[in-house]
Amino acid sequence: MSALRSNKQNARLPNVLCVDVEEWYHPEFVRSKSLPNRVSYACKQTRVALNLLREFNVKATFFVVGEIAEESPGLLKAIVNDGHEVAFHGYHHNPLWTSDLQSFEDEVERFNSIVFLATGQLCWGFRAPSYSLDNRTKWALRVLKDSGFLYDSSVFPLKTPLYGEPLAPIIPYHPSSENIAENDDSERLFEFPALVYPLLGFRIPVAGGFFLRVLPLIFFRKAINRMNQKGFPAVVSFHTWELDGEIPRLKLGPTKSFVTYHNLKNVHSRLSSLLSEFKFTSFRRFLEGYPYQMLDPRSIQDLKNEICLRKDIAAFS
């Protein structure tokens, strides 16, 4: 049984918008290529994303790759100054299955100090590159908990050729450290799984990214409405490089090229449609403002205490 309760009365419960801040050479099918010339466009593309969100007065969680944060601390400041949240998206955008507990712990610590120095805030959340958090890499949960993270949004609750945990819940839950696909009431870390739309016994992936480029928007509308009717936020994501139709394109073969580059020209208008139709915010603002709708009453005080603790540590560090 899930520890989280729905609140069907709250029609204005916001959804969560995520912006994955990564370079054009970070996607899974591109990162393995040896590139002689890795020109960085992340700052320029993130500023396009900031402008888009300003236009719709929407706040979001920016999952930033560590090496971009290290190179451009001013970008973190610009994100936070606009009222958004900075969270962690891996240091070099390598999937967790290429890493281990100790290396990940070092990366989290390094990222946290970069964010803190640039913005005065501590990092609350994580998204694994390529949704690589599954039962093979569940050791990462311990690192996140030990580092004081309050949430994760890395579980993809269906099986794709690259990733996925098909038995995981499709609503927010507290992942068990034994089995990431199961809820454990004694855990405090929130998991906000990628958005799927259940249809005829299947789960249709509508998390954003490639799926936002390839599927009709009607699936997104149905999935968001369904989630909201159940009293939970839908989590929708896009990548900064997807707002740039001019990124360098490599020859990856037909399938990989399709997944990586198809329909980039329509991302801006598709996002604009969703941002004008639905209410969105960041994970941080959601957890600060709306946990009462989802949590068992005895858990509310625990979460408030954890949020206060994170703020106090940030204030006195």
Ligand SMILES: [Zn+2]
């Ligand atoms: Zn990514």
